[in-house]
Amino acid sequence: MNNKVFGNEQLVSTLEAMSGTGRTAHSLILYGEKGCGRKTIAKYYTKLLMCGNKSGDKPCGVCETCRSIDEDRHPDVSIVHKSGKLGGFSVETISDVARDAYVMPNNSSGVKVYIFGDCDNFDPRPQNKLLKLIEEPPDYAYFIFTAQSKSAFLPTIISRCVCFGVAQCSDDEALEALSCFGCETDDSRKAVDSFHGNIGRCLEYISDEELRNKVDLTKSLADSIINKDEYHLNSVIFPVSRERRDAIEILSMLDLLVRDAAVLGKDPDAATIGCCREHAKRLSEALTAYQAIRIHMHIERAKRAIDSNVSLPLVLAALCSDIIDI
Ligand SMILES: [Zn+2]
Numbered sequence: 001m002n003n004k005v006f007g008n009e010q011l012v013s014t015l016e017a018m019s020g021t022g023r024t025a026h027s028l029i030l031y032g033e034k035g036c037g038r039k040t041i042a043k044y045y046t047k048l049l050m051c052g053n054k055s056g057d058k059p060c061g062v063c064e065t066c067r068s069i070d071e072d073r074h075p076d077v078s079i080v081h082k083s084g085k086l087g088g089f090s091v092e093t094i095s096d097v098a099r100d101a102y103v104m105p106n107n108s109s110g111v112k113v114y115i116f117g118d119c120d121n122f123d124p125r126p127q128n129k130l131l132k133l134i135e136e137p138p139d140y141a142y143f144i145f146t147a148q149s150k151s152a153f154l155p156t157i158i159s160r161c162v163c164f165g166v167a168q169c170s171d172d173e174a175l176e177a178l179s180c181f182g183c184e185t186d187d188s189r190k191a192v193d194s195f196h197g198n199i200g201r202c203l204e205y206i207s208d209e210e211l212r213n214k215v216d217l218t219k220s221l222a223d224s225i226i227n228k229d230e231y232h233l234n235s236v237i238f239p240v241s242r243e244r245r246d247a248i249e250i251l252s253m254l255d256l257l258v259r260d261a262a263v264l265g266k267d268p269d270a271a272t273i274g275c276c277r278e279h280a281k282r283l284s285e286a287l288t289a290y291q292a293i294r295i296h297m298h299i300e301r302a303k304r305a306i307d308s309n310v311s312l313p314l315v316l317a318a319l320c321s322d323i324i325d326i
Contacts, residue, residue: 003061006177007169019048025162027134027143031150032166035200038146042115050109076105076112086121094129101141112141119147127154134160168197194275215275218253222279226286230324241313255299262292291326298322
């Protein structure tokens with residue numbers, strides 16, 4: 001099961017072709033939304049590089065090497081720990097990786113892999129330090145970076161990496177994946193209704209009550225907008241004013257619903273990407289496309305204000321009144 005990558009067929013076959021011809025990239029950037037499979041693909045590439053299967057397809061997914069990579073316990077595959085400010089990597093960590101990378105691997109594949117996950121807050125200083133290492137890596141060393149966007153990296157780093165976008169898969173593929181993970185059909189359907197082909201987010205939805213509550217809260221916000229009820233909007237959004245990250249997450253989900261409403265206003269059969277098609281449909285009946293765009297702009301502005309440390313209750317109260325005034 002772990003060996004299967006859902007969706008992203010073209011990316012997977014490019015990686016397979018690279019390994020088949022021996023022209024493997026030493027530094028890889030996998031970028032895309034969190035939960036859409038960046039880490040799974042990073043591990044798939046690692047298994048392609050290291051799988052011990054001599055006859056038949058690689059990666060086999062069942063040999064000791066493949067299994068130990070899947071279970072994060074292969075001694076020559078390092079998931080580099082976060083150490084810098086805001087969950088980035090410190091200069092010291094990069095120095096440690098560089099030192100370690102010059103120690104020969106001790107396994108039959110003769111390969112060593114370093115995976116740097118979620119590089120979204122990677123400071124320029126450690127990146128510059130990293131540059132030397134990926135410019136002239138030891139023959140056996142590989143470096144894989146994941147981030148939401150390529151722009152998390154310095155242009156000098158990007159120019160030395162092969163970059164691939166990772167996309168979420170289709171709703172059907174997500175349902176198949178969730179069933180392979182042993183999720184109940186009912187739970188899987190609800191999860192895919194909310195998070196579509198983002199398997200990571202779907203799994204999180206099924207296992208994490210907090211995320212389910214956030215989805216419900218987002219739908220309540222949409223209800224208040226549909227009913228033009230500022231009091232309700234304020235009272236629903238108030239509990240969010242304690243935690244910046246939660247506020248950003250809920251506003252992002254609301255933004256997607258508003259985006260869907262604008263799209264459905266033009267084409268009622270269009271595909272939606274937000275957490276509830278039904279709410280998007282009702283929003284599209286309550287708002288003109290122009291109003292939806294205005295709400296989107298207010299949400300964007302509120303998110304920027306939250307990012308730049310403006311008082312959270314203040315930002316949310318202003319947003320509520322802006323939304324009702326559109
Ligand atoms: Zn294998």
